[in-house]
Every structure is written in C-alpha cells, then in structure tokens.
Amino acid sequence: MGSTYFTNPIVFLIQVLFGTYILFVMLRFLLQWLRADFYHPISQFILKVTSPVLNPLRKLIPGWGGLDIASIVLIFMLQLIELTLVVAVLDVRIGLLDLIMGAMAALIQLTINVFLFAIVIQAVISWVNPHSYNPVTDILYSLTNPILKPIRERLPPVSGLDFSPFVAIIGLQLLKMLIIPLFLTSEVTRHLI
Numbered sequence: 001m002g003s004t005y006f007t008n009p010i011v012f013l014i015q016v017l018f019g020t021y022i023l024f025v026m027l028r029f030l031l032q033w034l035r036a037d038f039y040h041p042i043s044q045f046i047l048k049v050t051s052p053v054l055n056p057l058r059k060l061i062p063g064w065g066g067l068d069i070a071s072i073v074l075i076f077m078l079q080l081i082e083l084t085l086v087v088a089v090l091d092v093r094i095g096l097l098d099l100i101m102g103a104m105a106a107l108i109q110l111t112i113n114v115f116l117f118a119i120v121i122q123a124v125i126s127w128v129n130p131h132s133y134n135p136v137t138d139i140l141y142s143l144t145n146p147i148l149k150p151i152r153e154r155l156p157p158v159s160g161l162d163f164s165p166f167v168a169i170i171g172l173q174l175l176k177m178l179i180i181p182l183f184l185t186s187e188v189t190r191h192l193i
Contacts (some may be wrong), residue, residue: 010089011090015082028054036143046050075103082103083192084099109193148165
C-alpha cells in the first residue's frame with residue numbers, strides 16, 4: 001500500500017463524501033420500503049438530497065415488486081466507485097471481483113449499522129425522556145419496529161423493562177459477524193471495510 005502525507009486525508013474525504021450520500025440513499029430506500037411517513041421533515045430532507053441523482057436513474061431502471069431498484073443500483077454503484085477511488089489513492093492492486101464483494105460487504109454492514117444505531121438512539125431517547133415527542137422518534141420507530149416487534153411478541157417486558165432492543169442489538173451484531181466475512185475475499189478488502 002502506498003504511503004504519503006496526503007493519502008490518509010484523501011481517503012478520509014472520499015469515504016466521508018461518498019459514505020454520507022450512500023447513507024442518504026440507503027435511508028431513502030429503507031424508509032420507502034418500510035412505508036415511513038414521507039411528509040415527515042427528515043424524509044423530505046432525504047428526498048431533496050437524493051432526488052437529483054435518483055430521479056433520472058429511475059427513468060432508466062423501474063421499480064419491481066414494490067422495491068426501488070434504482071436506489072439499490074445507485075447505492076451499489078456509489079459504493080463501488082468509493083472503493084475504487086480508495087484503492088487507487090492507496091495504490092493497491094485488487095481484482096474486480098474483490099471490489100464487487102467488498103462493495104457488497106460494505107453495504108450489508110451499513111444496512112445493519114443503520115438498524116443498530118436506530119435501535120440504540122431510540123432506546124436512549126426512551127430512557128432519557130420516555131413520554132416526550134421528538135420528530136426523530138417517528139422515523140426511528142419506522143426503522144426499528146420491523147425488528148423489535150417480533151422480539152417484543154416473544155419477549156414481553158419484565159418488571160416494566162423492555163429487553164427487545166438489547167436482544168436486537170446482540171442479534172444484529174452476530175448477523176454482521178457471520179455475514180460480512182463471507183464477502184471479504186481478499187486481505188485488502190478486509191482492511192478497507
């Protein structure tokens with residue numbers, strides 16, 4: 001791997017810029033898939049940020065079965081471009097298959113992390129100020145309910161304590177540990193993801 005004074009800052013900027021936009025597109029996909037309120041201010045912000053790139057792509061790639069395929073393609077392409085740029089800056093030789101597998105691993109990891117952080121943030125809000133309204137809680141509920149609801153049905157609260165976030169966090173972490181290594185086929189991608 002190449003090493004210069006500017007390498008780490010350039011890699012950092014690439015990852016922040018691409019990572020932020022990938023996160024917005026992924027949130028748009030997840031919120032649409034989970035049927036979140038698209039008139040919510042946070043949803044509207046995500047729509048405004050992602051529409052300039054996504055709307056033209058939707059004309060070429062239609063949805064299928066209620067899924068926004070254009071969002072999935074855009075997320076994957078952006079992740080692939082990000083990894084390609086990082087590999088180029090680091091002056092590393094890596095095959096196309098390793099790049100594709102690395103991009104898939106990064107996106108699976110990001111998806112799981114979105115759910116993990118949403119559960120943690122929702123749990124903290126419920127502990128700190130349990131009965132107050134916060135505009136973020138609606139979006140968090142839309143993201144976390146599909147995961148927490150089945151757990152709550154099988155594990156009711158004990159003495160008023162809801163352990164479903166704890167169980168979900170453990171399950172998501174285990175899922176990440178079991179799935180991500182399957183996609184990291186080279187030593188280089190293991191260090192990049």
